[in-house]
Amino acid sequence: MDFTAAARRIAVIGVGNEYRHDDGVGWAVVAGLAQRGRQRPLPRGVRLTRTDGDPARLISAWEHVHLAVVVDAAYAHPDPRPGRVHRLRPDAGLPGASRGAAGSHGFALGDTIRLARVLDRLPVELLLYAVEVADTSLGTGLSPQVAAVVGPLVQQIEEDIVRHSPADR
Numbered sequence: 001m002d003f004t005a006a007a008r009r010i011a012v013i014g015v016g017n018e019y020r021h022d023d024g025v026g027w028a029v030v031a032g033l034a035q036r037g038r039q040r041p042l043p044r045g046v047r048l049t050r051t052d053g054d055p056a057r058l059i060s061a062w063e064h065v066h067l068a069v070v071v072d073a074a075y076a077h078p079d080p081r082p083g084r085v086h087r088l089r090p091d092a093g094l095p096g097a098s099r100g101a102a103g104s105h106g107f108a109l110g111d112t113i114r115l116a117r118v119l120d121r122l123p124v125e126l127l128l129y130a131v132e133v134a135d136t137s138l139g140t141g142l143s144p145q146v147a148a149v150v151g152p153l154v155q156q157i158e159e160d161i162v163r164h165s166p167a168d169r
Helices: 021-039 055-062 109-118 144-164
Strands: 010-015 046-051 067-074 085-088 125-132
Touching: 010 021, 010 055, 010 144, 021 046, 021 067, 021 125, 021 144, 046 055, 055 067, 055 109, 067 144, 085 144, 109 125, 125 144
Parallel strands: 010 046, 010 067, 067 125
Antiparallel strands: 085 125
């Protein structure tokens, strides 16, 4: 990877499915960042992406970036609290994300990260926001608990972006 080019690139990736209620939280956060970007432009080199969590699409979305911020719905066991946000740095390990236990998709995000590591296709830095969910049944709209964290999460990610952006933007 050309780290000089990657040093200027940031990807924010919303993982999910807006037709499965709370599973759409990643997409809602990306939409919120796009909306804020119209009012207050994000730094140059920031790419906003939505994906369904397919490992190949996810790895492609974070390829050739310095920082990838991934937002995904997650199930918490044994003490679920819908709307609780976990900020994780998978490069330091994925606490509680055992094989098949993270995310709300058929292929766990932790497995995708392990695959990308083996393939040497991880971004320089990876930051994961996992939002605990209440409802991933068919239908649109987020539960009240999950919808309440979208705005604060958009603001937190915007701060992450600014912190990781080059000073000469």
